[in-house]
Amino acid sequence: MSLDFLTLDFFGSVLGVALTLLVLSYLIRDHFLLRFLLYGYVGLMAGFAVVLAFNILYPSLILPILADPIGGITQLAIPLALCSLLFLKAFPRLSPLGNLSLAFLVGVGLAALIGGAIQGTLIPQIRATIQPFDIHRQATATEERLSGLVQGLLILLGTITTLAYFHFGARPQVRGGVRRAEWIESLSRIGQLLIAIALGLIFAGLLKAGFVALIERTQALLQFVITLQRGL
Amino acid sequence: METQRCPLCGQPNPPQAEVCQYCQARLRPLWADSSSAPSSPPDNQVAKRSLPPESGEPLPPGRLSGMRSQIGTEESAQAEHPPQGVPPSKGTLESEDWLEGLFSGSSEGQAEDIPAWLRSLRGDSADKAERVEEPPMHPLFSASQPSVFSQAPQSKLELEGVSPPGEGEIGSGIAQEERPVPPFEGLDTFALEGHSFPGEDKLDTSTPLTAKEASPKSSPAAPSAEEDWMSEIPPWLETLPGQEWVEEESPEKAAPPELLHAAVPPFIETEEELSEVEFPSWLDEAERSIEPQLDTLIESLSPQTTEPSMGEKTPEGGLPQATAPFQEEALIEIAGPLHGLRGVLPAEPLVAAQTRPPRPIAELLVTEKQRAQAELFLKLIEAEGKPIPPPPLKRAKPHSFWRILIFLVLLTTAAVGLVIPPFAATPQELSVAVFDAMQAVGQLPGDATVLLVVDMEGGNFAEIQATTNALLDQMMIKGAFFVLVSTHQEGVLQADRLLREVSRLNGHRYQPSSGWVNLGYLPGGATGIQALSESLVELLPYTVEGKAAWQQDRLKNIRSISDFDLILVITEDSTRARQWVEQLNGKYTASKLLFAVSAQVEPVLRPYYEANPRQVQSMLAGIRDGAIYETQAARPGWATRFWSAYLIVVLTGIALITLGSLVYSISGLGLQKSSPREGNL
Numbered sequence: 001m002s003l004d005f006l007t008l009d010f011f012g013s014v015l016g017v018a019l020t021l022l023v024l025s026y027l028i029r030d031h032f033l034l035r036f037l038l039y040g041y042v043g044l045m046a047g048f049a050v051v052l053a054f055n056i057l058y059p060s061l062i063l064p065i066l067a068d069p070i071g072g073i074t075q076l077a078i079p080l081a082l083c084s085l086l087f088l089k090a091f092p093r094l095s096p097l098g099n100l101s102l103a104f105l106v107g108v109g110l111a112a113l114i115g116g117a118i119q120g121t122l123i124p125q126i127r128a129t130i131q132p133f134d135i136h137r138q139a140t141a142t143e144e145r146l147s148g149l150v151q152g153l154l155i156l157l158g159t160i161t162t163l164a165y166f167h168f169g170a171r172p173q174v175r176g177g178v179r180r181a182e183w184i185e186s187l188s189r190i191g192q193l194l195i196a197i198a199l200g201l202i203f204a205g206l207l208k209a210g211f212v213a214l215i216e217r218t219q220a221l222l223q224f225v226i227t228l229q230r231g232l
Numbered sequence: 233m234e235t236q237r238c239p240l241c242g243q244p245n246p247p248q249a250e251v252c253q254y255c256q257a258r259l260r261p262l263w264a265d266s267s268s269a270p271s272s273p274p275d276n277q278v279a280k281r282s283l284p285p286e287s288g289e290p291l292p293p294g295r296l297s298g299m300r301s302q303i304g305t306e307e308s309a310q311a312e313h314p315p316q317g318v319p320p321s322k323g324t325l326e327s328e329d330w331l332e333g334l335f336s337g338s339s340e341g342q343a344e345d346i347p348a349w350l351r352s353l354r355g356d357s358a359d360k361a362e363r364v365e366e367p368p369m370h371p372l373f374s375a376s377q378p379s380v381f382s383q384a385p386q387s388k389l390e391l392e393g394v395s396p397p398g399e400g401e402i403g404s405g406i407a408q409e410e411r412p413v414p415p416f417e418g419l420d421t422f423a424l425e426g427h428s429f430p431g432e433d434k435l436d437t438s439t440p441l442t443a444k445e446a447s448p449k450s451s452p453a454a455p456s457a458e459e460d461w462m463s464e465i466p467p468w469l470e471t472l473p474g475q476e477w478v479e480e481e482s483p484e485k486a487a488p489p490e491l492l493h494a495a496v497p498p499f500i501e502t503e504e505e506l507s508e509v510e511f512p513s514w515l516d517e518a519e520r521s522i523e524p525q526l527d528t529l530i531e532s533l534s535p536q537t538t539e540p541s542m543g544e545k546t547p548e549g550g551l552p553q554a555t556a557p558f559q560e561e562a563l564i565e566i567a568g569p570l571h572g573l574r575g576v577l578p579a580e581p582l583v584a585a586q587t588r589p590p591r592p593i594a595e596l597l598v599t600e601k602q603r604a605q606a607e608l609f610l611k612l613i614e615a616e617g618k619p620i621p622p623p624p625l626k627r628a629k630p631h632s633f634w635r636i637l638i639f640l641v642l643l644t645t646a647a648v649g650l651v652i653p654p655f656a657a658t659p660q661e662l663s664v665a666v667f668d669a670m671q672a673v674g675q676l677p678g679d680a681t682v683l684l685v686v687d688m689e690g691g692n693f694a695e696i697q698a699t700t701n702a703l704l705d706q707m708m709i710k711g712a713f714f715v716l717v718s719t720h721q722e723g724v725l726q727a728d729r730l731l732r733e734v735s736r737l738n739g740h741r742y743q744p745s746s747g748w749v750n751l752g753y754l755p756g757g758a759t760g761i762q763a764l765s766e767s768l769v770e771l772l773p774y775t776v777e778g779k780a781a782w783q784q785d786r787l788k789n790i791r792s793i794s795d796f797d798l799i800l801v802i803t804e805d806s807t808r809a810r811q812w813v814e815q816l817n818g819k820y821t822a823s824k825l826l827f828a829v830s831a832q833v834e835p836v837l838r839p840y841y842e843a844n845p846r847q848v849q850s851m852l853a854g855i856r857d858g859a860i861y862e863t864q865a866a867r868p869g870w871a872t873r874f875w876s877a878y879l880i881v882v883l884t885g886i887a888l889i890t891l892g893s894l895v896y897s898i899s900g901l902g903l904q905k906s907s908p909r910e911g912n913l
Contacts, residue, residue, distance in 0.1 A: 027635050049721055052753040059774045112759045112815070120814025120847070121840075128843035198835050202806075205832030205854065209695045209804065211642075211881045212855055215874050216694030218646040 010227070017224045020217050129155050161191035261577055638888060645884045649877025658859045658868075658875050665841065666860045668850035672798065672826055673706045680712040680797035681790060684748070685812065686727030687720040692804040692830055694870075696726075697733060699858035700802055700828040701869040704731070705738040707798075713786040714748035715796070717772065719760060719808060724752050724776065730802070737869060744777075749784065752776040761815040765793050794820055804830035806837070813840050813847055828852040 022037050061079065065072035073080065082101045089098035132152020164187035170180045180188070235244040236259055238252035245253055250260050564574045598606070676682075688696055707714075716727040728750055735742035742748065751772040754760045763771050769791055775781045782790060789795060799820060801812050809829055816825060822845065827837055831854030840847040852858060855878055858871035 024639070027639050028632060045721065048725075052721055052724070055752055055774075055776060055778070056755060059778070109757065109759050112762045113811075116758055116762065116811065116814030116817070120817035121810065124817070124843055124847055125839060128839070131844045201835040202832050205830060205834055207885060208831045208854055208878075208882065209692055211646075211885060212695040212698060212874065212878060213691060214642060215646045215650065215877045215881060218643060218877075219650050219874070222647060222650060 010231075013220075013224050013227065017221060020221065129159055157190070158194050161187045162194055163191070164188045165191035165195060641888065642881055642884060645880050646877050649880040650874075652876070654876040656876055656879050658863045658872050659856060660863060661860070662864055663857065663860060665851045665853070666857055666864060669703060669826055669852055669861065670706070670864060672824070672849050673703060673710065676707065676710045676712060676797055678711055679786070680707075680710060681786060681795070682707060682712045682714050683793065683796040683799045684714045684716050684727060684731075685799070685801040685803070686716060686718050686723045686730060687801070687803040687805060687808045688726055688830075689720070689722050689804070690726060693726060693729070695830055695855060696802055696804060696828070697730060698855045698870040698874055699830075699852050700730070700800075701734055701737065701871060702858060702861035702865050702867050703800070703826075703828060703852060704734040705740075705867050705869065706865055707800075708735065708738065708740045708742055708747075712797075715781075715787065715790070716748055716750040717752070717754050717764070719754045719757060719811075720805075721753055724750060727802075738867065745784075749779075749781050749787065750776045751781055758811045758815055761811055765816055765819040768793050796824070798824050798826060800826045800828060802828045804833060806833045806835075809833050809837050810840075813837070817847060822847055823849050826850045826852075830854065831856075 019037060022034055025031065026034055061076060061083070064076060082104060085098050086101035087098070088094040089102075129152070132148045132155065164184050167180065167184055167188065169184075170178045173179050179185070236247050236249070237244055238255060238257055238259060240257040241252060241255040243252065243254040245259055251258055565571050565576050570576050714731060716724070716731075718724045718727055728744070728748075731742055731748055734740070735747070740747075744750065752775065754764060754772065756763065760771075769782050773781060781787060793799070793816070799816070801809065803809050803812075809827060812827075813825075825848055827833075827841075827848055827850070829837060829851065834851070834853035837848065837851055837853070841851045852861065855871050855874060858869075859875050862869050862872050
């Protein structure tokens with residue numbers, strides 16, 4: 001017996017609505033069905049990760065060796081050795097041998113992150129902060145030049161005050177306690193305000209994304225009800 | 233200069249010092265040691281070897297009993313061996329010397345200090361005239377001579393805090409009331425030194441005695457030194473009760489004086505012997521008269537009042553009971569040459585004796601407050617050993633009602649926004665970001681190849697779909713070929729789903745292989761992105777289906793990342809968005825890099841977009857930019873459909889947040905006013 005597309009779509013909609021209601025039932029209380037759903041989702045993703053790993057390892061590591069054992073092993077000796085050492089982390093006695101692979105991964109990862117942050121964020125952003133004060137490179141119109149200057153001042157102020165907030169060079173006071181210099185404290189208050197605004201924006205974006213998800217699920221529920229009314 | 237060292241701490245002290253300057257230990261004993269004062273008269277030896285009076289026993293201390301036994305030995309020796317022609321034993325000689333020192337008065341200087349009555353005892357005729365004029369005074373009542381009474385010990389009653397009968401009135405009592413003086417056997421002559429008799433100052437030495445007392449007893453002519461003191465009893469002594477012993481005694485020349493017999497009680501070693509001792513009648517009478525008062529006094533005292541500190545006097549004037557341990561310390565020697573003696577001076581000061589204080593004193597010194605504190609302390613100690621059950625966890629009260637209420641409100645508004653006809657028009661103004669995106673898409677060639685990076689989870693699929701719908705639709709219209717890749721595991725599936733949905737909603741016939749290839753998961757995060765930017769073909773040679781990706785016709789010309797006509801990064805994670813910007817910086821033309829992100833990523837990504845020069849060509853953030861794009865492209869889609877519902881839900885959310893903030897602020901102010909101090913604590 002073969003199922004047509006509409007039937008599969010209908011059962012898919014039913015499954016989607018059921019899972020949606022299960023997730024929404026968390027508002028009332030936690031229950032085993034919801035946990036079953038979450039565990040099922042985690043297991044599904046773990047199985048999918050295994051598939052992904054196989055999809056990566058098989059063409060990159062296994063297949064070359066199967067195709068040309070000598071050449072493949074010669075070519076992939078170092079990655080193969082590192083992978084083998086990483087597998088030793090599963091055995092407590094031999095796990096220190098796997099630190100070599102972890103050190104390689106961490107070192108390469110940090111190098112990529114730091115290098116990318118410096119070249120992709122730090123230098124370009126510093127340049128972008130300085131750029132508005134380069135009057136000769138700005139537009140010739142006076143209004144645009146003034147607008148760029150004001151914008152540059154605001155950006156500079158925001159940058160300095162935000163960095164001042166993260167300045168922790170405090171000194172002990174006579175009355176006791178530790179406090180930063182007064183001028184740094186004043187700047188840090190402005191930076192704190194700007195950081196709060198940025199975090200508020202992020203939260204607002206997160207909230208809007210959630211609202212859109214709610215609307216999409218509501219629309220799916222309504223669509224299912226409408227489908228049921230029309231079909232039945 | 234000669235110094236004396238403290239026996240306790242060993243520090244040198246001046247020779248005259250009686251107390252150590254460093255540790256306050258007594259350097260000289262309260263009672264002079266016979267060895268330290270060899271020149272002292274022999275009559276003092278008895279007293280010097282005595283101990284402090286023991287209130288518990290009316291008998292002389294043990295060492296005096298030993299002396300008595302020594303005297304008894306002499307008596308027995310004299311009885312067995314007559315003194316004529318037989319050399320006296322050493323003890324006899326000592327006793328004779330002892331007595332000679334009392335009666336001979338060989339020293340001229342000492343003769344001047346000898347009182348008249350003593351000289352009369354010695355038969356000094358030169359003093360007889362003075363004796364007639366001046367009635368002889370008993371040494372007990374003599375102020376100039378260290379009398380027995382002047383150093384009388386504290387009797388039993390006195391040590392118990394009760395004045396002995398006639399205390400302070402002895403002298404006057406004799407003179408004025410002619411009250412019978414207690415016999416000598418009732419006096420503790422063995423412990424007189426070092427204690428001043430309380431009534432000494434009241435002794436009236438000038439009071440003349442009666443004629444009978446004043447008239448001397450018939451004295452034998454030229455008596456010897458040994459028998460003179462026996463025959464020359466002072467007249468006043470004859471009136472004393474108990475004088476019978478003077479007459480009854482048949483004095484033996486070599487025998488010790490009967491006075492010592494009376495003063496030194498028989499040698500007593502056991503309690504049974506102690507119970508057999510007959511006390512003088514006056515002492516029994518005094519004890520019977522005072523005993524009821526003592527009982528009343530003891531019963532009336534509270535525990536605190538019976539616990540005076542050492543050295544304090546009770547309000548009744550008696551000595552404190554702290555003298556009890558001092559009395560108990562007069563122990564009997566149990567070893568050594570002094571075995572059997574009681575009250576032997578210790579070799580070292582008493583302060584150095586590591587004696588444990590008697591328990592009754594320690595208990596009595598505890599006040600009620602201290603007892604309560606001790607009980608509390610004991611309770612604390614006991615409580616430390618007991619396992620303390622952990623306090624019940626205060627679980628956060630689930631705000632189920634409010635959560636459900638808010639959810640229902642939002643759900644209702646979303647449903648209303650979806651059901652009712654659009655009440656608000658989609659945004660018409662063209663933003664710079666949307667314009668740049670449209671311009672970048674518009675510049676794509678007909679057979680463009682687009683690298684589509686989808687790093688998102690399923691929860692944000694709706695927003696991403698609404699944001700990118702028009703953009704992808706325009707690319708599909710252009711006939712772009714998509715190469716999918718993701719640094720998120722779930723993104724591999726979401727990318728495929730996204731293209732299917734966009735194709736289905738906009739009427740395209742995009743299918744895998746013909747419309748896109750999915751290269752799958754890109755591991756390594758930032759490292760993977762960097763590797764992808766440097767060696768694309770070597771890093772991801774196969775599709776998720778296992779086919780050779782770069783062998784397809786649309787991908788034959790692609791060898792590096794710069795060969796793509798456009799790179800579109802779709803993500804809802806700001807970190808991943810930043811990593812893509814950083815790792816592709818300088819390796820790909822910024823004019824070909826587009827971002828379609830969630831609204832929450834916009835604050836992080838916007839500096840890269842607004843930088844000069846730009847690091848990102850364009851950026852579509854959230855459903856608003858998607859709606860603008862759809863409007864500008866005249867291709868209404870998900871964003872347009874959701875726009876009304878989106879607006880009403882956002883407004884409802886803002887209203888709920890504002891209302892909740894107001895309620896929380898008001899309730900917080902109310903709580904702060906109700907308990908201002910709790911807040912400070």
